[in-house]
Amino acid sequence: MLFFDNRAASKEPWTKEVWYYDYRTNIHHTLKKKPLRFDDLQEFIACYNPLNRHERKALWNEQGNPEGRWRKFGFDQIIARDKTSLDIFWLKDKSLADLDKLPEPDELALEIIDNLEAGLNSFREIAAGL
Numbered sequence: 771m772l773f774f775d776n777r778a779a780s781k782e783p784w785t786k787e788v789w790y791y792d793y794r795t796n797i798h799h800t801l802k803k804k805p806l807r808f809d810d811l812q813e814f815i816a817c818y819n820p821l822n823r824h825e826r827k828a829l830w831n832e833q834g835n836p837e838g839r840w841r842k843f844g845f846d847q848i849i850a851r852d853k854t855s856l857d858i859f860w861l862k863d864k865s866l867a868d869l870d871k872l873p874e875p876d877e878l879a880l881e882i883i884d885n886l887e888a889g890l891n892s893f894r895e896i897a898a899g900l
Contacts, residue, residue, distance in 0.1 A: 772856075787842045788856070789826060791817060795839075795861040800881055801888035813839070830860065837861060 771791075777784050791814045799806045817840040819826050830838030839861070848854060865872055873881070 783845055785845055787844050788848060789842045790858055792839045792861050796864050800885060802884045
């Protein structure tokens with residue numbers, strides 16, 4: 771999710787830092803069994819601190835909390851990335867690190883089927899409404 775302020779053009783970049791909340795790594799939702807709920811976003815909302823964004827504090831710390839999901843990157847760090855990519859990861863994907871903890875193939879297959887069926891049902895509802 772990206773938020774931008776609408777400001778006048780400037781020779782110098784307005785953006786000094788970009789805050790990130792990694793809700794991709796080690797978080798698994800499915801459409802039927804474990805859908806995303808409002809409660810799942812409470813930590814992000816607290817970190818985002820919409821009432822006073824200038825008092826945001828990072829959760830991530832290399833030594834103290836390497837699993838922290840909320841951190842900022844400076845303009846220089848982002849501009850130095852290949853193609854200035856904003857697709858930044860810093861958390862280790864536990865399912866890739868420990869292949870023994872992956873679900874059984876039949877469970878994965880059923881989850882894929884459930885997701886595909888739910889997606890098809892959504893498209894059917896949309897098509898019916900057209």
